[in-house]
Amino acid sequence: MTEHPAEADIAIIGGGASGLAAAIFAAEHDPKRVLRIVIFEGAQRIGAKILVSGGGRCNVTNAEVTENDFWGSSRTIIRNVLRSFDVSRTIQWFQSLGVELAREESGKYFPVTNRAASVRDALVNGAIQRGCRILRGTRIENLLPASCGLRLTWSHGNQSCLARRVILATGGLALPKSGSDGAGLRWLRALGHTIIEPVPALVPLVLARENSIGGRFAEFSGVSFPCVARFVSHQDHVTYETRGPVLFTHFGVSGPAILDLSRHVTRELFLHRKPVEITIGHMNFETRDAAINFLQNQRLKHPRRQVATVLAELYPERFAHALAAELAPRRLCELRRDEMRMLGARMSALPLKVIGDRGFAAAEVTAGGVSLLEVNWRTLESQKVPGVHLCGEILDVDGRLGGFNFQWAWSSAFIAGRGAALALLAGQKSG
Numbered sequence: 481m482t483e484h485p486a487e488a489d490i491a492i493i494g495g496g497a498s499g500l501a502a503a504i505f506a507a508e509h510d511p512k513r514v515l516r517i518v519i520f521e522g523a524q525r526i527g528a529k530i531l532v533s534g535g536g537r538c539n540v541t542n543a544e545v546t547e548n549d550f551w552g553s554s555r556t557i558i559r560n561v562l563r564s565f566d567v568s569r570t571i572q573w574f575q576s577l578g579v580e581l582a583r584e585e586s587g588k589y590f591p592v593t594n595r596a597a598s599v600r601d602a603l604v605n606g607a608i609q610r611g612c613r614i615l616r617g618t619r620i621e622n623l624l625p626a627s628c629g630l631r632l633t634w635s636h637g638n639q640s641c642l643a644r645r646v647i648l649a650t651g652g653l654a655l656p657k658s659g660s661d662g663a664g665l666r667w668l669r670a671l672g673h674t675i676i677e678p679v680p681a682l683v684p685l686v687l688a689r690e691n692s693i694g695g696r697f698a699e700f701s702g703v704s705f706p707c708v709a710r711f712v713s714h715q716d717h718v719t720y721e722t723r724g725p726v727l728f729t730h731f732g733v734s735g736p737a738i739l740d741l742s743r744h745v746t747r748e749l750f751l752h753r754k755p756v757e758i759t760i761g762h763m764n765f766e767t768r769d770a771a772i773n774f775l776q777n778q779r780l781k782h783p784r785r786q787v788a789t790v791l792a793e794l795y796p797e798r799f800a801h802a803l804a805a806e807l808a809p810r811r812l813c814e815l816r817r818d819e820m821r822m823l824g825a826r827m828s829a830l831p832l833k834v835i836g837d838r839g840f841a842a843a844e845v846t847a848g849g850v851s852l853l854e855v856n857w858r859t860l861e862s863q864k865v866p867g868v869h870l871c872g873e874i875l876d877v878d879g880r881l882g883g884f885n886f887q888w889a890w891s892s893a894f895i896a897g898r899g900a901a902l903a904l905l906a907g908q909k910s911g
């Protein structure tokens with residue numbers, strides 16, 4: 481049986497991407513290795529989410545990362561954190577851990593091995609080599625301030641560890657089977673933190689079954705084409721727009737453009753508890769007029785061409801035929817003005833009625849979490865619970881697809897790990 485320490489200098493709760501990285505960063509700021517750093521991981525399998533990330537390849541970061549790739553409670557804090565440990569330092573740091581990263585044309589970085597396990601193993605070995613202890617299968621049940629630090633308890637309160645500082649890296653609620661169940665958020669809420677209500681993000685959306693083209697999504701299951709997806713939020717009257725492939729499925733829609741848009745939609749569904757409308761338009765046509773122009777040009781050039789044939793050059797055949805079948809005329813020259821306008825509207829902004837999402841089990845990240853306005857960005861220490869530093873997805877930050885969420889995990893882990901270690905070492909020097 482693993483022996484658990486009764487005391488630690490830094491206890492890290494959560495051995496996911498940000499927890500493992502924070503342990504390494506804390507140890508790297510303690511060159512004399514005086515600090516006792518312990519990682520408590522609830523699952524038996526450490527870094528389970530890293531292993532399934534990026535389709536098993538782990539998209540570690542992106543060539544260009546700015547605060548505009550993220551959403552959260554403070555863009556300024558997100559920028560400051562990202563700049564403190566940027567992409568070039570991330571690439572070098574991984575190199576120092578023995579992981580070479582390769583850049584793909586899209587700007588995404590993956591390990592050259594193309595195996596997420598290389599990243600997970602390097603983080604686990606890096607922590608162990610730097611003297612950190614990793615305790616698997618130890619799910620912390622509570623975190624409470626104590627007279628000289630913080631007390632972590634488990635086994636129904638029968639076991640505990642007194643830590644001088646804690647790094648809370650328990651993640652959000654996405655992919656709960658990997659061990660992220662939002663426990664850290666519950667403790668912090670009880671300790672007085674503002675928690676922006678977590679909703680699934682980077683998640684497929686569920687559509688209403690109707691007779692409209694959008695409502696017949698199941699007929700197009702497996703069909704995908706490049707789109708501009710849009711959502712006008714009633715909450716803040718902002719139009720959110722994403723680009724990329726949209727994929728129809730048996731339950732609704734998925735694909736990069738939908739996943740990137742989803743965090744705005746799930747927030748609105750959560751707040752208003754009623755269906756919301758999004759639109760998808762073919763990437764070639766930003767506006768209805770652009771689509772109409774295209775159709776008019778086609779009519780001039782090939783008046784006797786079938787509408788379905790023209791559409792099949794833009795869309796997969798099943799979808800093109802369904803769009804054309806909505807119109808009585810078969811040939812371009814037979815299209816009336818109102819029919820052309822209707823088709824142009826469908827091509828540039830097809831309405832989809834969203835009634836839900838696929839939930840945290842299918843989400844890649846959590847939108848929401850601990851408000852950034854309640855942490856000191858230079859150390860990511862809580863302003864409500866002194867001695868507790870936060871990193872990773874537990875904070876109210878979520879990035880778009882492309883390696884941004886891991887970059888947030890590394891950058892915030894750097895600040896939290898350094899912050900916790902330097903606070904203790906400074907105390908020892910002056911003590």
Ligand SMILES: Cc1cc2nc3c(=O)[nH]c(=O)nc-3n(C[C@H](O)[C@H](O)[C@H](O)COP(=O)(O)OP(=O)(O)OC[C@H]3O[C@@H](n4cnc5c(N)ncnc54)[C@H](O)[C@@H]3O)c2cc1C
Pocket residue numbers: 493494495496497498499520521522523526527528529530532533534535538539540541618619620621649650651652654655658659660661662663664843844845871872873874882883884885886887889
């Ligand atoms: C399928 C999938 C694919 C993804 N692919 C990518 C990608 O390619 N690129 C990218 O940038 N992002 C990707 N992400 C997002 C990325 O994985 C997360 O943003 C990142 O892992 C968050 O790291 P974290 O350490 O904050 O949280 P997590 O990785 O969720 O780790 C939290 C850890 O804390 C542990 N824990 C929780 N509560 C307790 C407790 N009470 N006691 C002890 N331990 C506890 C959990 O078991 C878990 O191991 C993907 C996510 C998913 C679900």
